Amino acid sequence: MQALDIKLLRDFRRLWAQALAIALVLGCGVAIFLTSFGMYRALEDTRAAYYERNRFADVFAETRRAPISLVPEIAAIPGVAGVETRVVGTVVLDIPGRVQTAVGRVISLPDDGLPQLNRPILRAGTLPDPAATGQIAVNEPFATAHGFVPGDVISANLNGQKRPLTITGTFLSPEFIYTIGPGQLMPDNEGFAILWMPQRAAAAAFDMTGAFNGISLKLTRNADTAEVIDRLDDLLRPYGGFGAYGRDIQLSNSFIDAEIEQLRNMAMILPPVFFAISAFLVNMVLGRIVALERSEIGLMKAIGYSNWEVCLHYLMLAGLVALAGIALGWAAGSWLSHALAVLYADFFDFPFLIYRVSYDVYAISAVIALVAAGLGAVRAALAAASLSPAVAMAPPAPPRYSRSLFDRALGALRLSQPAMMVARAILRWPVRSGLTVLGLALAVAVMVAATFFDDALDKIVDGAFYQSNRQDAILMFSQDQPVSVLEEVRRLPGVLAVEGQLYLAADLHHGHLSKKIAIEARPPGTDLARVVDAQGRVVVPPPDAIVLADRLAVQLGVGPGDRIEVEFLGGRRETHSLPVAALVTQYFGLGAYMEFDTANRLFRQAPQVSSVNIALDTRAEAALHARLKDMPGLAGTIMMTETRRSFQDTIAENVVIMTTVYATIAVLITIGVAYNGARVQLSERARELASLRILGFTRSEVSVILMGETMLLALLAQPMGWGLGWAISWAMTAGFTSDLYAVPLVLRPATFARASLVVLGASLIAVLLVRRRLDRLDLVAVMKTRE
Template sequence: MKGQAIAIALVIASGVAMSVMSLSTLKTLDGTRAAYYERYRFAQVFAGFKRGPRTLESRVQHIPGVARADLRIVQNVNLIVPGLPEPAVGKLISIPDHGTPKLNQLYLRRGRLPEPGRLEVLVGESFANEHSFQPGDSVEAILNGRLRELTMVGIVLSPEYIVEMDPGDMLPDFKRFGLFWVPETEMEAAFDMEGAANDLSLTLMRGASEDDVIRRLDNLLDDWGGVGSYGRDEHMSHRFITDELAGLEAMGLVTPIIFMAVAAFLLNMVMTRVIAMQREQIAALKAFGYYNLEVGWHYCKMVTLIVVAGVVAGTLFGVWMGHGMAALYAAFFKFPIFYFQFDLQTAVITAVLSVAAALVGTLNSLRAASQLPPAEAMRPAPPGKFSKTIIERMGLQRLLSPAWRMIIRQLHRQPLKAVFSVLGISAAVGILVLGNFMNDAMDFLIDFQFRQVQRQDLQVSLFEPTGIDVVNDFQHITGVRQVEAFRGLAVRLRNGARSHRTAIQGMGKTRQLYRVVNQNGVDQDLSRDGLVVSDALARKLNSRVGDSVVVEVLEGERPVTSARIVGTIDDLSGLNAFASRDFVNRITREGPRITGAWMTVDAEHLDDVYASLKETPYVVGVNSKEATIDSFTSTVADSQLQMQSFVIGFAIVIAAGVVYNTARITLSERDRELATMRVLGFTHAEVSVVLLGELALLTLAAIPVGLAFGYAMVWLTTTSLATDLFRIPLVISTGTFAQAAIIVLLAAFASGWMVRRRLYHLDLFAVLKGKE
């Protein structure tokens, strides 16, 4: 039985490995994040405003529930990085001239702190690593219209930016976005902010109401151009890592259940056959005085031994996989210290559940062994009941060879065994579909987001809302072919007790460079006064087309109005709202204004366009679509490739385990029949058809069931993993279905070939002897 035991142990090991890897990594990541937040005082509420005096800090401290507040200056600037033709974006954050910030404290990885009186800065590690910067290197930045040199004297980490990304980006771009911490006096002088600030973060007292503090804080900052306060759950870095934790938890809980169910089924098949083969031995043991419990315990130990072997192997492999995942996370999530920590509690719980699942799966067989009366056990098992198959009732048996008639009759006699075999193999097919569909989803997402929706080459962001005349400036840049302006407006949308902080994207009448489309390619009409919102945003606000929502503008004079939802789109990223630019300008009561533009450029003049934009003082950011695609693919590729290889390997284990065990059990049950056929003159090929034809039918029947099962799992995955940041499209290509079917067929072929070799070693003389 060693082959069957190894196959079952490998199935158990696969589920245990996924559980240990996912849940241990989850606990490591969550524990590291919590310790980092606490030790380095990550804020709980954040707020931006136009400009306010430093005395605001004491007033904020008096808001009930506020434990600590910290004012600072935050500005986005254009960077000129050596060797990088396009402009990069730098976020400058002020820090005290001496000492450390009250909140969001920094961890100095290398170098030293800046000295007052010099334009020395600290740089985030992701940006520094991407450009191989060392303490002492420098970059140029346009500060308030003046070109200045920033000397990087230290490389740091911040709990506020575990993922170093701009809140307006869909994914991190470590090459084109950098974080810099600048002494307070230098920031005040560079941006004319003496004695003033424009950003605030704070922590709360235990038991304080975050919503109440945010409401009071917004009221306080109204006079200073507040743009809306928000909690930690809306902070981009925190949301990003929280979504990753949710994915790990789902993987660690759902996947092992599938493997344990398959393992329990395999053990049930094996133990049922073993007990049937050992009826005489069981009877002899009971005749000698062994109790039912002792006989049952004997087989329990056999099951437990197989499970324990699988648990040990799976735990070791899960630890190895966990170290690989930790290395990926350490490169992406920036913690001072991050090492994979094996979670013994998870391993113990997984082991107990594996043993319990196996024993439950074999409970019926164990009960049969322990309760088998000695007299009954000494008699041969009664033959199965014969009845005509459907094919025979239809009179089609003459179309089949004798070997195929045997196969059909065998399946007809044991329908439950056939059904469970089909379900076991279909689980492998479904897991392969689930593991490979992500490639299809990512290909569709890139095509939809970056070729159907975003058709521009560059997106240019302005320092503040500006007159429409700047579009003419862009159009006169050599190499620029087409320009479309937009007006982004920070708002909070409310519907009763539900609300969400987002931005309305005000767009012009001509929308060729950025389209508002559904996944089927149908454009949404923005000509009517109202909002077109993401389906996800509509669900969050509990709103439908035709409903009105309250629009609280979070900039300028901060007017409050209402708007009707005139359409929804099934987009794939963010919780977005779109409207005509005229409608947005009427809401703000500021007249025609824009905050950015999309443009297409000639490839041969791209560097010239970059150079011109670098010298434009009111441009605060330039995003290249191709650079975003590169960042997207490089961010997803490593982790996706590694997880895909694990899933494919585990699915092959399931397929091979089910097919191999089914074939071995069939061979054990029918060895006398097959040997008799050989004595009667059947060839090896004809005998092989009887043995392996049944497996072939089961595998072929399992493939369509498995494809449907895979589709259901993909739907469940896309539904459960949908977040405010991303919605994974439910897209499965024909190639993915075909690949899953082919891999399972190959695994079945390999298993069948291994079992077929045993046909050459059948004892042909044994069948000539009667059973004693």
């Protein structure tokens, strides 16, 4: 081995603590990049492969009832490569051993086996017999949740008749990677099932013989999706079309889109922060090493090493730090991606796992880490390279302190000499002090942004569950019911209060902008489910007007007082022009609200309801469910109490994980910055501090100077950290906003206080570690060394 390489390795070993502090920060960047970018690609690739192999459709639509004879016309739409029609419906399930009802989504299977589009994968058992009436295949997660195997039997209320259904096999489908039932906030595999039923049986159950009510289209590569959707809507309009949509609105797909988008944002935002901090730390530490090794650099050049060789020597020292960071990052990243893959396995149902982060992502992360360390090292390495040998052999000139405006200000403060030394040192190296402050501020910001999420979710839950939707359960019907159904529901066991609610599918237009949504209308005086604005006031839509969620209004480009066109879908497709009465801030979904009588009148129907909200006496819950399992026309139930609990449980768990991860990150950043900062100061000031000791200063007096600088910078970093934390939180709320949900910006004083405590505490620990070195300082040896 070359002598210079031996020096390199020994230097690296000597600097292990500082190298480790940097490597941990760099490793964080590598690990997060590996996890977020790696999983982003893995998820996207897995999904793309699944969609490709199983021919996931491009356009979807549902109607009330359309004749099969319409299919050739649909197939003739330019750009359509394949058409698959089916019968779909929602049923209430009675599962042996389960008190509550469950909801089943029925999808018909063609006579000749598996459909050509959205092809499910048979995971166990066999396909149902096309001629049988009591056979079904179910989605695998549902079977697993209940321990069902082929041959087991469940009951379903099909068109008012309770019928036993034998499970012949289990499926996974590209349509249901994220399987979420109506009204649910997250997958509930026990309470929601997908049932694949032979075409004939499904048609008989839903009165669809010779007809279909669901259709999927595969498009050619260059097809114009929007154009196809318009043409399909035109064809389905006479048959009660509810409006066609593309993959972007398909529920399962849009949830995965949101997750992929989140991973992508994370890969774009967080790792650069870590790489930048690492570069700064490398810059600071290497700059000091080059200053210390000034005469060795001169010697290397005198001996005949070229500038490039000297430069490379120091770059390689940074390279070693980067390698340590890469190794740590790869280990942590592999573990994190594995943990994330396990988490995804709970939420997403893929038939195969490409959950392995590919090797090129590992390679990319290593290259980025090396470049970051290299960029940090380049200034010091170039300084070493450009140092003239003759100059290098002479001792460096002392740093130029001069009386500046600041000094006069400091003088006026009548600071003690140690305080003056601290203040002057900070002002003497303003860039380094500034970057240290910035680094520590980022640590504060990371903490703020992590804890902010907790508070934001609290606000969402409060708004959605305790202000707006206060019902204990929702009963949904397969078809809209006359208001007399309310009386029927009121007679069910345990029901304390009953309120109806009407949903009308509509396409809202404003200029060239349009959005398909479900308009909600509730009879006057409803109290269980209400529209509540950001200030907690109940909003009641006035007659002949519409109230919109603010995010929906933004998408349509309207404000209060503007008029929008409301095109009703699913029945007579009439369009009405309505003024926007008010906007409300909402965090779930894109709501639009109308007065009950207005909605029925515009839709030209006698007053009807789509679902009923109820308040329950929980003691009678079992009796209620027993009756619901046999209730005709019921499509499903949502138990809000359970939804609330599972949502809060999941969130509480996630919040603990997230807060731990981010607090660790914040501590690592803080220690990396504060430890190296104090360490470099000790190195620069060893002589000065030793002189003070010789002059009679005590150890603690001397360490105040050393610790004072770092702690003062840490204090200065707090306000900036709060500001940055606010900005990052704001960016996160913007990044998380989708049609599905929005995150409010909620920042409490406690959030800032906690972030500051963590960062100041970690800074203190870091400087105390350095203080131990100061205590062991050999006064005589230090004074002898030639600076």
